[in-house]
Amino acid sequence: MEKIVRIADGIFYVGVNDRDTHLFENIWPLPKGVSYNSYLIVDEKTALVDTVKAAKTKDYLEKINTALNGRPLNYLIVNHMEPDHSGALSQIFQAFPGLKIVGNHKTTEFIKSMYELSAEFLEVKDGDELNLGHYRLKFFLTPMVHWPETMMTYETTEKVLFSGDAFGGFGSLDGGIFDDEVDVNYYEHEIRRYYSNIVGKFGPMVQKALQKLSSLEIRIVCSTHGPVWRTNPGRIISAYDRWSRYEYDEGVVIAYGTMYGNTEKMADFVARVLSEEGLKNIRVMNTSTVHESFIINEIWRFKGVMLGTCTYNNGIYPPMENLIINLAHKGLPNRVFGVFGSYGWSGGGVKGIVDYIQKNKWTLIDEPVEVQFSAKAADYEKLRQLALAMARAVRH
Numbered sequence: 170m171e172k173i174v175r176i177a178d179g180i181f182y183v184g185v186n187d188r189d190t191h192l193f194e195n196i197w198p199l200p201k202g203v204s205y206n207s208y209l210i211v212d213e214k215t216a217l218v219d220t221v222k223a224a225k226t227k228d229y230l231e232k233i234n235t236a237l238n239g240r241p242l243n244y245l246i247v248n249h250m251e252p253d254h255s256g257a258l259s260q261i262f263q264a265f266p267g268l269k270i271v272g273n274h275k276t277t278e279f280i281k282s283m284y285e286l287s288a289e290f291l292e293v294k295d296g297d298e299l300n301l302g303h304y305r306l307k308f309f310l311t312p313m314v315h316w317p318e319t320m321m322t323y324e325t326t327e328k329v330l331f332s333g334d335a336f337g338g339f340g341s342l343d344g345g346i347f348d349d350e351v352d353v354n355y356y357e358h359e360i361r362r363y364y365s366n367i368v369g370k371f372g373p374m375v376q377k378a379l380q381k382l383s384s385l386e387i388r389i390v391c392s393t394h395g396p397v398w399r400t401n402p403g404r405i406i407s408a409y410d411r412w413s414r415y416e417y418d419e420g421v422v423i424a425y426g427t428m429y430g431n432t433e434k435m436a437d438f439v440a441r442v443l444s445e446e447g448l449k450n451i452r453v454m455n456t457s458t459v460h461e462s463f464i465i466n467e468i469w470r471f472k473g474v475m476l477g478t479c480t481y482n483n484g485i486y487p488p489m490e491n492l493i494i495n496l497a498h499k500g501l502p503n504r505v506f507g508v509f510g511s512y513g514w515s516g517g518g519v520k521g522i523v524d525y526i527q528k529n530k531w532t533l534i535d536e537p538v539e540v541q542f543s544a545k546a547a548d549y550e551k552l553r554q555l556a557l558a559m560a561r562a563v564r565h
């Protein structure tokens with residue numbers, strides 16, 4: 170029989186792993202899988218907090234039935250409506266037709282529009298409470314972390330925060346559920362990749378949410394993805410605070426697009442100069458072989474960004490342009506950029522990147538370096554000067 174993990178006396182983990190899906194939201198690769206976390210509170214009244222992706226409903230229902238042990242389900246708390254958490258909603262309602270769906274005004278609107286359910290709704294406002302018996306739930310509206318209807322549910326007796334997407338990330342839970350049962354460093358990269366690519370655009374709203382939660386004593390953080398933080402919840406809360414304030418470390422990401430290796434050689438040269446300048450954090454990444462979500466994850470860590478491109482049809486090499494378009498979506502306000510690249514018979518790649526930089530009001534640290542076919546001695550000197558300017562800028 171499936172093991173049901175207990176978070177606290179009457180609070181259970183009933184989430185599932187997904188190691189089948191290649192792309193989250195059909196965009197973001199899942200090399201380490203992902204978990205869809207859901208929680209069941211068994212008290213005088215019973216409540217389920219969020220559900221899981223539709224494809225995983227069978228295993229999920231088995232877990233819920235085991236933990237309920239014949240009890241009915243009274244409430245379904247919907248902190249977040251995105252289908253990785255609401256996909257099983259209709260089937261849960263079919264299995265427990267007497268349940269009430271708990272959400273805010275936007276949640277009700279979204280559920281009615283997405284699933285056309287005839288369920289009874291209990292609409293809550295910011296600060297409202299719901300008494301389950303021993304446990305008491307308090308609701309905090311946290312719009313745009315990650316959708317407009319997003320809210321968090323705080324259990325006041327055990328001081329458990331059911332946080333929705335916040336504090337969660339990619340990576341299936343392979344046996345260990347809690348932060349003290351896993352290597353947190355293994356998960357932290359994937360949590361930041363989730364944050365930077367999916368939630369990161371909404372940094373000011375994350376800051377507002379953190380402000381709203383700041384007076385709460387939070388003993389356990391239960392996100393909808395990734396480990397449950399019961400030993401060191403402060404670690405993930407402060408990481409979220411740093412990421413949403415766009416803080417950076419000293420370092421440079423050099424992303425390049427190359428067809429025949431000329432632009433790659435320029436990237437490696439720049440990296441070497443930066444290293445000779447004493448920089449330890451230098452990431453050289455090929456936009457043709459590394460998905461942009463991993464590059465953006467690194468850009469979230471470091472202040473310096475160098476973009477190199479060959480010219481393709483008088484413009485930016487498409488994998489590089491894709492990275493820039495995605496990066497522009499994120500709205501990172503305070504990184505510094507350097508640009509280099511190559512062309513054969515007409516330019517356009519480097520100019521295309523500079524146009525994006527100007528359009529997004531990003532900071533360009535020095536003149537771009539553009540070469541015909543391959544860099545020569547004079548070009549390498551210009552590249553050296555560009556790398557030195559970058560080293561100065563990231564230390565500033």
Ligand code: FEO
Nearest residue numbers: 251253315334393
């Ligand atoms: Fe995990 Fe915004 O969904």
